[in-house]
Amino acid sequence: MPLDIEQYLHTERLPHMWCAGCGIGIVTGAFLRAMVDLGLKREETVVVGGVGCSSRAAGYVDVGTMHTIHGRALAFATGIKMARPEFTVIVLTGDGDGAAIGGNHLIHACRRNIDLTCILFNNQVYGMTGGQVSPMTGWGDLATTAPYGQVETPFDLCRLAEAAGATFVARGTAANIRPVEEYIKQGIQHPGFAFIEAVVPCPMEYGKRNAPGGVLAMLDDEKARSISKAEAARLTPEELEDKIVTGVLHHKVGRPEFQRSYASIVARAQAEAAEQAETLQSESGGAVS
């Protein structure tokens, strides 16, 4: 019997392209299960990916899907949502695609609070191009373009998204996937910009230089470092440094959503235009046809 998720999956395109041990498939699975639970209509769901390992997940999902250009998935998605508000639009992106080249689009999508769901797969490295440093690579980590160790501090993407105006922000890990599935479901149902960061292991390009224990050790490490928002509140900034704060970190109701706000502008402008046309017609004695 086919699995429930197969209705949303291009099974003919399997096996997928990801490396053995990669965490992207785990989160993609959670996304597919969330779609099943929500019963998303395939013809009203659009999944947009950028460029990179995680963005390729879009190509396995059997709904309307776009594999776009590097960093711009949220900009494409904004056009789609504004043109077709009835669509459920989900953006799949990575830490390079979403936080480096696409960082500007990320903060502006948050600021607009447009009703999109953005799932950012954070594997702390550029995997597809062969292990270069990303804005999420940790201090001191090795990468092909940080052969002496990374000396830049990574973002706290969830705090960035919240500060920029996102109204639903959550973080989870591939090591503890059930909550991630739940965050994705809540994010899709949330009427505003939902940002979900999923920390995933990249044993090939990140792990081989930084985690000698292999992918199982990486998953154990993710678990060991994960703490809740409440636990995090009790720690000093120094103690928090290597922790992964998980859970729904921010959920705000009532902030205006962009597409709906624009729809009310359209209604107002159309009413004004109709009124002006009427005035014009009466001024010209009804002569205008």
Next chain:
Amino acid sequence: MELWHSHLLREKIDQSSLLVQGNRACALGALDAGVRFFAGYPITPSSEIMEAMAYELPRVGGVFVQMEDEIASICACIGASLSGWLGMTATSGPGFSLMQEAIGYAIMVEAPLVIVDVMREGPSTGRVSAPSQGDVMQARWGTHGDHPAIVLAASNVADMYRLTMAAVRFAQRFRTPVTLLADEVVGHMRESFSPELVGRYRLTSGDFDFTPGYVHPDLAREVHPPHILGSEAHPHVTGCTHDETGFPTNDAKKSERFLHELYDKVTNHRDELCLYDVKNEGKGRVCVVAYGSCARSARAAWRLAELEGLPVEVLHLYTLFPLPIEVIQTVARRVEFMLIPELNLGQYAREVRKLAENWTTVISMGKIDGTLITPREILDQVTRLIGKYESV
């Protein structure tokens, strides 16, 4: 905001012609052609287009979004185009540079799209309000890889209206981005205009069909059936070289065929795409080949030449790409000189020379000081050429 260009109030202005700015006429052309989605980012000298769209689009149930940069603007337009709308954006050189990668994407995914580039002088920031035609080759080859391009050039306010309509039609019919170039002076000039005055240029046949998935019957064999997001087919769209399934392919034969098909659907239709007119046809020894603001000067030069008894024709090109090969070669066969005044260092003259040098002498007349080429300058050059010929 003036109300005169308001769609619903147009009857009032049709009674008489008014002074209309080129950029506003562009917005009006877009609205009349049925454009209902515009995303852009402010930049001189094009901003009046987006300001007009910001005001007008909600009045007709459309969508206007000011995005965070030009890259986001064009990507939002492509997203809308793939959702069954037709996206339009307007910019100037720096923004046009930022858009180039996404233009290639639109070509690959066959998204209809209209991009207006109101050109300013120089590379980089240049001189923001000085006219130029420096982006001609960028409009042709700005994005990487072998690709087709449809590039139109406006020379006055009426052109801004009707060529915007033509751009919409071409984009929709051929499912590819169309670039409309305007020199700064064309975008900012104000001229006597009403849509009715250019009625004879109106392209209001059934060509503006925005039905998702629609391919014009006469192009059904050449234009791939569009992938519309959210349709029953729930397609996959990718900028990777792909086959008919929409998914990437590494097959050499399939990718070669696909890239050729993208090219051919444009170049096989030069007759339809190449808009031009010839003044004093067949009566000149010198033909001035011009577009944009220079075409106005060329037309004026021709009138002055008539007074002075100099045999001059003018080939005014509204379509720069695909190259109007036959049009240029037909003229080249009958004239002794082709003179090409441009507000650049001969970008288009090089294209003309490649096509025409077997039959005629091609002279480039470039200028990049941010001032216009005057009719007198053209006439002086014509006089020199003919004089030189006489003295041989």
